[in-house]
Amino acid sequence: MxxxxxxxxxxxxxxxxxxxxxxxxxxxxxxxxxxxxxxxxxxxxxxxxxxxxxxxxxxxxxxxxxxxxxxxxxxxxxxxxxxxxxxxxxxxxxxxxxxxxxxxxxxxxxxxxxxxxxTRMVGVLDELELTALVTSIAGLSAVGAAAILAETGDPARFPTARSVVKHAGLAPREKLSGTFCGRTRLTGQGRASIRLAARRAVFAARHCNPVYAARYQHLTSREANRLTSDQAQAAIAAALLRHLHAVIRTRRPWDPHVATHGTTAAPTTISAAA
Structure with missing residues (x-):
């Protein structure tokens, strides 16, 4: 273009x-x-x-x-x-x-x-009854979610949310060799197409999602281990993959309180008719 x-x-x-x-x-x-x-x-x-x-x-x-x-x-x-x-x-x-x-x-x-x-991608989400679930994540569009899921496949095949993040190559890993300890970096060994789809979805979600916006602000402004904008975007992309895995596996909508504090909440389950 x-x-x-x-x-x-x-x-x-x-x-x-x-x-x-x-x-x-x-x-x-x-x-x-x-x-x-x-x-x-x-x-x-x-x-x-x-x-x-x-x-x-x-x-x-x-x-x-x-x-x-x-x-x-x-x-x-x-x-x-x-x-x-x-x-x-x-x-x-x-x-x-x-x-x-x-x-x-x-x-x-x-x-x-x-x-x-x-349109066809969103149609597949509708057939799977996932549209309401994935769009419960503030700022994530049905098209953005469909693009990610097209690359990851069925999230149920991953036992944990961290497995999805590792599959995408967004999991941090320390560089260790004997007594040497280097900087922690992303592995980058997963599927680049998943990372690209997640990063694109984050561009819109970060501005519309208060949890992601606050996280980005914290990561790029903290005194210790301050991240660059690109690194912060990658961290939020990893969080987005974890949240997608959670809402689809549990069939419950995204809860900002759980996403922020990890507390136990009782969100309503989205019915098949939603």
Whole structure:
């Protein structure tokens, strides 16, 4: 997905850097490209004749059609100004717009396939009656949980939660040799795909889950043995794997008090109809 940003640089360079620092992650920018490349067939003169106000209305309709809600009022004026920049897009338009058009088609197809895959993954969770359980972990989406479980397989095959963590290569291990004692590091000998899925899930969960947020803050700010951001993310990823194992094995929703203090609680069991 990095090519669109590269091929779009000939257009991006003709605008102020504040227009869209990551153009192909901006709904307004992409919608405008679709209007110009698909509807106007790259005819910039036609796009200019629409005028700034009418072009904005056309782009707004394209954003709505694609599932967005509103356009960027800051980007559209700069985009319209670029249509008149003789040193930028007008000079490079034939090659640039052709590449952008092809990339937009590939991008749309990849997004469609990704959405279809995620829908089927969540459908499997629903069939197994696991969706309510795994999403009881605050900040963990059904798609994120499905991605992890697709790599780990049935958690019931692991006797303990630590077994899952070791399988992922997220278990810390001391480096010992005779009288030498090195720094404790992750083994890194497990399945890299599980670590990747868990780390990706943590990016969202850490900001939405108060337990994970507090843990991250503690690990990165404590005086003794302070961890880097990457190390703290790995520690939370390991905790997430343990919590997933627990809720699925016990068929009970995630309890933040148990996750924080290890106390015995009596959470309600999620029924099959949940």
């Amino acid at each position: 990095s090519r669109p940003g590269i091929d779009g640089e000939c257009w991006a360079n003709s605008l102020p850097t504040v227009a869209a620092r990551q153009p192909f992650r901006c709904r307004t920018w992409v919608a405008a490209l679709r209007v110009i490349c698909d509807r106007d067939n790259g005819d910039l003169a036609h796009s200019r004749r629409l005028g700034a106000a009418r072009l904005e209305r056309v782009v707004r309709r394209e954003i709505t059609r694609a599932g967005g809600q509103k356009q960027s009022l800051r980007i559209m004026p700069n985009l319209f100004a670029a249509l008149h920049d003789s040193a930028g897009v007008l000079t490079h338009r034939r090659g640039a717009l052709e590449r952008v058009h092809l990339l937009l088609e590939d991008w749309a197809e990849n997004k469609r396939r990704l959405l279809d895959t995620e």
